[in-house]
Amino acid sequence: MDVGALNALGYEDFLNIFGNIVEKCPLITAAVWSKRPFANMPALETAFYEFIDALPDSKEGILRCHPDLAGRDLQSGTLTPESREEQARAGLDALSSDEVSLMAQLNQDYKRRFEFPFVICAKMNDKATILRQLLERVGKDRSEERARGIEEVKKI
Numbered sequence: 001m002d003v004g005a006l007n008a009l010g011y012e013d014f015l016n017i018f019g020n021i022v023e024k025c026p027l028i029t030a031a032v033w034s035k036r037p038f039a040n041m042p043a044l045e046t047a048f049y050e051f052i053d054a055l056p057d058s059k060e061g062i063l064r065c066h067p068d069l070a071g072r073d074l075q076s077g078t079l080t081p082e083s084r085e086e087q088a089r090a091g092l093d094a095l096s097s098d099e100v101s102l103m104a105q106l107n108q109d110y111k112r113r114f115e116f117p118f119v120i121c122a123k124m125n126d127k128a129t130i131l132r133q134l135l136e137r138v139g140k141d142r143s144e145e146r147a148r149g150i151e152e153v154k155k156i
Helices: 003-008 011-018 026-033 041-054 057-064 072-076 081-089 097-114 127-137 142-155
Strands: none
Touching: 003 041, 011 026, 026 041, 041 142, 057 142, 072 081, 097 127, 097 142
C-alpha cells in the first residue's frame, strides 16, 4: 500500500487492516490512526513503536494479550490467523508430544514468575531457539523481561 492510500483510509478501514498489529489490542491501532498523515510506511511503524514506548509500566498488559507459544490456542485452532502463521513458520505447529509438554511446562513456569506470557517474534526464530530463549529468559529480572517482551512485540 502506498502512503497516499494509507493516509486516505478511514478509521474503520484502518482498523480492519492494522487492528491486530499488536495482538488483540485494536486500541493501539485506533490511537495510531489519529497520528495521520504519515510521511511513509516506516513512519507508520514508528508511530506504533512510539505509542507503545509511551505507555506506563502497565504496558505489560500488551504482553498478556499474547497467546502461549505452542499452547492451547494453537492446539485447539483458536489462534488469530496472524499468530497461527507466525507459529507455523517457527515450526511450533509440528512439535512432538514431548516438545508440546515441555513448552507447556516452560510457559507455565514463565507466567508464574512474571505474570505475563513469554513473547518472542516466532517468525524470526525456530523452535530450538524459542525453547532455548524460554529456558534462559525465565531466570531474568521482571523489568528486564517486560522490556524484552515489548521489544519482541515490536518485531512481530
